[in-house]
Amino acid sequence: MANILVVYYSSYGHIHEMALAAAEGVKQVDGTEVKVVKVPEFEVTKKYMSQQDAYVKAQEAQADIPEVTLDDLKWADGILWGIPTRYGMMPAQIKQLLDSAGSLWANGDLEGKPTAVITSSNTIHGGQESTAITSFVPLMHFGMIYVGLPYGENPEQMTSEGIGGSPYAASTVAGADGSQQPQDAEKTMATRLGKRVAKVAKALKGNL
Numbered sequence: 001m002a003n004i005l006v007v008y009y010s011s012y013g014h015i016h017e018m019a020l021a022a023a024e025g026v027k028q029v030d031g032t033e034v035k036v037v038k039v040p041e042f043e044v045t046k047k048y049m050s051q052q053d054a055y056v057k058a059q060e061a062q063a064d065i066p067e068v069t070l071d072d073l074k075w076a077d078g079i080l081w082g083i084p085t086r087y088g089m090m091p092a093q094i095k096q097l098l099d100s101a102g103s104l105w106a107n108g109d110l111e112g113k114p115t116a117v118i119t120s121s122n123t124i125h126g127g128q129e130s131t132a133i134t135s136f137v138p139l140m141h142f143g144m145i146y147v148g149l150p151y152g153e154n155p156e157q158m159t160s161e162g163i164g165g166s167p168y169a170a171s172t173v174a175g176a177d178g179s180q181q182p183q184d185a186e187k188t189m190a191t192r193l194g195k196r197v198a199k200v201a202k203a204l205k206g207n208l
């Protein structure tokens with residue numbers, strides 16, 4: 001049995017939806033168990049963003065998702081990270097989690113585990129690729145094995161349409177005002193990435 005964790009942070013729900021799509025992909029692989037967990041919100045963020053309807057609605061929709069623990073990260077044989085773009089890179093909430101997981105780094109608890117990123121940004125050039133690539137850096141410090149999104153399996157990437165998806169991460173474009181919801185092609189790529197991480201985790205478990 002390979003355990004797969006989908007851990008995400010989502011202010012407005014796009015990454016929440018993409019995380020659920022990735023979990024569907026994990027479920028397509030026999031002999032795996034999937035858990036979806038969210039990164040805790042900061043009090044200061046609740047204070048400043050709770051005037052925004054879109055934020056409040058999206059947080060209510062995630063109320064039943066449990067908050068991640070360090071034991072969840074240890075439990076996992078593979079981890080998908082849902083990371084929306086903040087100024088071209090990961091949000092502080094995700095960085096805070098990683099910064100709180102120094103004991104796992106020190107013990108090598110995540111070494112050899114496959115990992116992948118799901119991201120989003122408002123605009124097509126607003127950080128889709130920079131968020132994925134900069135997120136790779138701390139994941140390498142943890143000794144994880146990065147799983148990308150190959151062109152051969154994701155024909156949706158070969159388009160001039162304004163959708164997400166790159167060799168580095170599954171992604172969705174939320175639109176300039178954030179009102180665009182993840183499109184089927186984007187969710188399909190997240191599902192395939194979930195499936196890919198599950199297959200790699202299963203193949204690697206006990207073999208490194």
Ligand SMILES: Cc1cc2nc3c(=O)[nH]c(=O)nc-3n(C[C@H](O)[C@H](O)[C@H](O)COP(=O)(O)O)c2cc1C
Nearest residue numbers: 010011012013014015084087088120121122123126
């Ligand atoms: C503080 C902040 C910074 C952001 N920075 C960017 C950015 O650099 N580029 C961009 O295209 N979108 C940016 N956005 C938009 C978010 O990336 C977008 O709301 C997010 O990807 C939607 O995912 P979510 O619904 O899961 O939160 C930013 C949003 C916030 C709140």
